[in-house]
Amino acid sequence: MDKTFEIFGGGIPASWIGDTWSWILAFVVCAMIILGIINSRRQRLRFHFPLRPVWAEVFLGVVGSAVVLATTAVMNSYPWPFKLIENYAIENNITIPAGIENRDGDAICMAAEKVVRCTDGFILYTGYTVPVIIALAVGLVMMFLSTRTQFGRYVYAIGGNPEAAELAGINTKWMIVKVFALMGALVGISAVISSSRLNAATNALGLSNELYVIAATVIGGTSLAGGVGTIYGAMIGALMMQSIISGMSLLNLAAAYQNIVVGAVLVTAVYLDQLYSRRVK
């Protein structure tokens, strides 16, 4: 596949933004969090609404920024694989110690009485990768869309009571078309990432992913009955679902058993959702 297209997949050095840019991004996000808190406080002040105490606002800002910075620190502690560093050094005329060849033909060096890789003096960190940034950006845009725009308000209203939404003067049919179009666009983005990650694509790419997606959204607090749910909930749900799947792969569980577990999680999540919505009524 095209090298430029592969940047979307996050598998090649060109799609790693590195530690410096990761920190810059993190600080920009922290600034956005703090500005958001200040702005909402100013808005509420303008209309004389009850305010949160100042320490609570500060606490929220600190926790939000700490989460962002901690995540960035984790991302920035992954070094490039040493072969790629060697290639990078050769391409950019950076000299690294020649070392001595071991039995496998890899160059090794000695440092403080220990055998180390010769590239250890020269480290590059991956930082955030392009697909991760795309996912976060999509999450942010969708959060904005669902909570701050008329479109999002209508989506929730239609989910809660389609008849009432129509009577309130919302063009529900047109709204549903727009929702499906949005879903198509999001699937398109995920297909780009998926195919460039695999560096290959078939017409059955993403088959049965819908099960994971449904499980992730329901785990994230979205009601299947409609009208209830959040974007960040769905993203946390997706993270959890993917953790389960990755964990099972690491445990070397057979694919068939993995599917059983995913199915069981889905059924449990839907059961809990039903139980919850019945209790609310």
Place this chain on the structure above:
Amino acid sequence: MKTPLIEMRDISIAFGGIKAVDHVSIDLHPGEVMGLLGHNGAGKSTLIKILSGAYPRDTGKIFMDGKEIAIHNPRDAKAHGIETIYQTLALADNVDAAANLYLGRELKTAFGTLDDVAMEAECRKVMHRLNPNFRRFKEPVSKLSGGQRQSVAIARAIHFNARVLIMDEPTAALGPQETAQVGELIKQLKAEGIGIFLISHDLHDVTDLADRICVMKNGQVVGTAKVDDVTHDEILGMIIAGKCPEGAVAGPGAI
């Protein structure tokens, strides 16, 4: 004679083989309360749902100030200042009171995003007038009591300078005190020159508040009368038997 604010002429709608509304004509003047009476299934709710744009009519015309207006959906009706409080309230249960109040005509900031704070501020003002004890602005309306939900629905109908207000069983979910409050509100709106269609099962409610009544039976108008010209018994006779008394103008449904 003055031109009526709203005139529905020869309206019909059929669901399958059943004629829910059968060649009904009805009019409403500014500052007038028109009580719509009839059995369950007489076609009252269907008739007003045609006016509010919820149902497309099969035949008939609607005039406002003597000019014909086109109502194909609820948006058209609202554009002409026809607001409705439905029997089912038609609230979006999962969003809060302010969102319901402005559903379909949200306030926006300069950036085109929702101005939630302004909407909430406005909502607090309106709700304070209707229901001073209302405090639960942040909760979805599904968590509110029947009376509170009703006041949200009423607030939504009167907040946007309605010219015609349709109230379908506005007091069904309310206690005696709130019912009296709604009665006061109707008188106040009437004084402002708003025309009101009032649908109720409670004959006393209607005779107390309405200026004229229109009785329907089996989708047809039995008769229209000034409230003072007919007695309670005569109205009951119209509703149950379809018998039109002398004080009323007989419609096609009278025997």
